[in-house]
Amino acid sequence: MHRLQILQVQKCHEEFEKAMALGQYDKARLIALRCSELLRNLASENLDLSHILLEEAKKWEDKARNIRKKKEARNEYFDRLKVLIKKSTVTWNDIGGLKEAKKLIAQAVGLSIAKSPIDPPQGILLFGPPGTGKSLLASATANSLNATFFSVKASDLLSKYFGESSKLVSALFSLARQLSPSVIFIDEVDSLTMKRSSLDDAARRMIGTLLAEIDGFKDKRRKVIVLTATNTPWDLDEAMLSRLPIRIYVPLPDIPSAVEIFRIHLRGIPHEVSLNKLAKEAVKKLYSGREIANVVKLATMKMLEEMNPELVDPLRVATLKGKDLTTRPLTMDDFRYAMAKIKSPITKSDVKKYEKWAKEFGI
Ligand SMILES: Nc1ncnc2c1ncn2[C@@H]1O[C@H](COP(=O)(O)OP(=O)(O)OP(=O)(O)O)[C@@H](O)[C@H]1O
Ligand SMILES: [Mg+2]
Numbered sequence: 001m002h003r004l005q006i007l008q009v010q011k012c013h014e015e016f017e018k019a020m021a022l023g024q025y026d027k028a029r030l031i032a033l034r035c036s037e038l039l040r041n042l043a044s045e046n047l048d049l050s051h052i053l054l055e056e057a058k059k060w061e062d063k064a065r066n067i068r069k070k071k072e073a074r075n076e077y078f079d080r081l082k083v084l085i086k087k088s089t090v091t092w093n094d095i096g097g098l099k100e101a102k103k104l105i106a107q108a109v110g111l112s113i114a115k116s117p118i119d120p121p122q123g124i125l126l127f128g129p130p131g132t133g134k135s136l137l138a139s140a141t142a143n144s145l146n147a148t149f150f151s152v153k154a155s156d157l158l159s160k161y162f163g164e165s166s167k168l169v170s171a172l173f174s175l176a177r178q179l180s181p182s183v184i185f186i187d188e189v190d191s192l193t194m195k196r197s198s199l200d201d202a203a204r205r206m207i208g209t210l211l212a213e214i215d216g217f218k219d220k221r222r223k224v225i226v227l228t229a230t231n232t233p234w235d236l237d238e239a240m241l242s243r244l245p246i247r248i249y250v251p252l253p254d255i256p257s258a259v260e261i262f263r264i265h266l267r268g269i270p271h272e273v274s275l276n277k278l279a280k281e282a283v284k285k286l287y288s289g290r291e292i293a294n295v296v297k298l299a300t301m302k303m304l305e306e307m308n309p310e311l312v313d314p315l316r317v318a319t320l321k322g323k324d325l326t327t328r329p330l331t332m333d334d335f336r337y338a339m340a341k342i343k344s345p346i347t348k349s350d351v352k353k354y355e356k357w358a359k360e361f362g363i
Pocket of ligand 2: 134187229
């Protein structure tokens, strides 16, 4: 057999593997059929080897047939994965404070999408107390890149609904590559630690696949950005942490950040208050952005109830149908009322714990 002919077969094989890795099944099927034809031609020219070559040709025909089945299975996964695609309308301007976190994300993402002389970073971990804007940051990242936004809770990946989750994770990354640029946001990533004794074999396999996908061996150009989030970074194990080298602390707001967050949530709501005073109080009470948003909601509710007594009267509430509610600007009193009711879920010692972890493991 000529060297050239051997090379042709080799090339065919390589093209086939590549198409399969990229999930291009129709193309892969055609390549498999071409490989088979090539081998049949060779068999007719090399009679001494024809037996072996014909066997090989048959194998390629089988491969071509099997791809059809694979494609059907893949479509089934892809339908299930489509529910994870979220529309993201959050912009950077909707997120108060967090300048450092925003900067670090921009940098990591920039290195991933540009032609950079250094290897792009792997996954990004956002950690911090509940309600500080981790999910918002992921959403804004996707929106700013005009990327397909996959948002998934780690617990969903472990749930029975997703069945064979290891294959599903591969399919997720494959779909994300196809629809790239993509952001995959994995929330509550702490629940994916191998240390958990309750994990069964399937769950372990799934985590193994996920770690390999985050490594990104199939995606050298990193068109898929992996963002993860947790409230309990100390629960992450070594295997996961080493894949998430960019660990960004998303802290409670300081006073200037709290002012910005109040301003964002008060957009379009008339108010006569000192944002600075409110922000100081919010910081003292260890509020996150979520508590600030809730305070604004509660203060507004109180004002509306006061101005529209029908709102809280079951006998008269029907009279409001189609009517504009009466309003007045929010006052400090409305906020004092709301802030007395809303409590932060975390304590000073929790904050210390985050800061210590950030110092030790963060960037
Ligand atoms: N920095 C912020 N700027 C503006 N709003 C914020 C900010 N942080 C939180 N919020 C408000 O709180 C809500 C919850 O924020 P988000 O879901 O991003 O928190 P999280 O950090 O993901 O919380 P968890 O850890 O509980 O998942 C947001 O929808 C928004 O209304
Ligand atoms: Mg969140």
